[in-house]
Amino acid sequence: MRPALAVGLVFAGCCSNVIFLELLARKHPGCGNIVTFAQFLFIAVEGFLFEADLGRKPPAIPIRYYAIMVTMFFTVSVVNNYALNLNIAMPLHMIFRSGSLIANMILGIIILKKRYSIFKYTSIALVSVGIFICTFMSAKQVTSQSSLSENDGFQAFVWWLLGIGALTFALLMSARMGIFQETLYKRFGKHSKEALFYNHALPLPGFVFLASDIYDHAVLFNKSELYEVPVIGVTLPIMWFYLLMNVITQYVCIRGVFILTTECASLTVTLVVTLRKFVSLIFSILYFRNPFTLWHWLGTSFVFIGTLMYTEVWNNLGTTKSEPQKDNKQN
Template identity: 45%
Template sequence: MARPGPRAGHLFHKYDVKYVVSEAMASAAAPILGVLGSCMGCMVFVENIAKQEPAAMNLMTFSTFLFISSIGLVFTSKFFTVKNQIPLEGYFKTVSMFFIVNVVNNQALNFHVPVPLHIIFRSGSLLATLILSVVIVGKSYSARKYISVFAITVGIVICTLATSSQGDSGLSMEEASKHYKEWSIGIAMLTFALLASAYLAICQQQMYEKYGKHPDEAMFITHFVSLPFFLVMGGDIVSASTKLSASAPYALIPGVPSLWVDLFASCVLQYGCIKYVYQLNSRVDSLTVTLVVTLRKFLSLIVSIVYFKNPFTAQHWVGALLVFAGTLAFADIWGGQPAKKQEEKKKQ
């Protein structure tokens, strides 16, 4: 005679973890694909603007904040008729760090930092997030994860050194010295933004833990409240607007300056990019968010090399391989860690 009780219990024990994992993967799949697609597309337009008019970075940052704030005002806040789920004081750290990270990262392109280096250097956010998570949050990670981020760091250093050796060729000694000083400032800005970005991810996670997860509201507030800060950049923004208006007309839209089209496209895609990052951040921890963003940056690097024909030497490929391999090792794509974590979470 059959024994349905134990068999049923056995089947549930065998497949419940797989069900939980598949549900979690399905929940995160859309934001992950959205991050990869929209963020990579945005970088194409950003690089095109940076190559033609590098002084327009503050204008680009302001335009993105204004565009996202306008959409949030209509659809999320409904012209401030919807009550905030998170009080404004709860956003203070997140808004401050978000504004600083965006402005500093974009301004680094004004200091002779090429976009490929900009992309791969910022991929070190995985290391920065891990370190700050240990120091500030008190998290602990396996030795494998530390080895993985060490490989990523070595890869970034190799790419940085390989790129810096190309920057001052053909310049006089005086020009090369000035170029190197400005490039060093750009690298310092990226280093600062790297740590600030990691701290931002932790601030967002702590905010969600305290007030609950409201990604659409957080996306609107962090951009809208930051708008007054751009007043200090008013002169630079107006000057850049004049330069964009003087750009060649867009082929498909006669009479419309091409760089304004690029700027609008970058705003739309950046909206999608940030929206999906916020959604992802509300469903997984900050380290996983940084992992997905790191993968996106690596793919953007490949697009930058192929589409914009940026120089990429054997040293660059070695560094890029270390970054990519380190990221995959960190994700443990060959192991069963995700399922194990879900099972342990279910038992708690």
């Protein structure tokens, strides 16, 4: 029953979270910092109350290791948010981040000296081709959509290149964080709920450097049209409602993944998260009418077929042998 509940939470929480994130980003593309701050604050408060026991429970993993992990985690979150403000469309943002398998494999080979089967190398090649197709087609859209001067079109393309660079950096940093987290768990044991709390609590002081941007967007949110929340009848600016729902659905998503990692093999977790990303992508395209050509669909198919091949789903159907559970937050 718990695995079924976890799958429901992952799909309901993560897919609805994407919708509210795009509602926020479409109105104010640079609002990523206030969204991230709200998410971090909510999860940190919840963890402080129920995981850290109001600060009375000492961490199982020394704080200095969490500080390193948190630095990487905070950097990845902020860079991914800023990418949305650099001519990066939400569908491309989602597809590009699905290339985490590529980054993990590259850094695994370089840092951990791992070697993989031909089957997995083939799957990574499919993912790479898919991302290249989507990236290339989005580049053409960025330049063609500019009906202004040639200089303006070039400037838009330069901003898009910066966005691609930001996504690439965040992808590699996220993979490095996963490897670092893996080595910590091998040394100190798995404490995923504790890690979830410290990953969100320790970065909070860093938002001081983003306070001006957060305040500016809070003012913009206050000026948005009023919205009466169904059932409870409370009226508040609609952007604050979107933010509240984004925070709640993000928490549901993360909790669902956590339950899944404690109940199922890592193969099942990877498959569920992959399918969730695909469903979220379809929601984004259909609900918001994002431009998506046949070439984009082809590239998307390569990305997700390659991801499924990497998990070796077809070779493991019917297998009851359990795998070591992954503790990475894959949402």
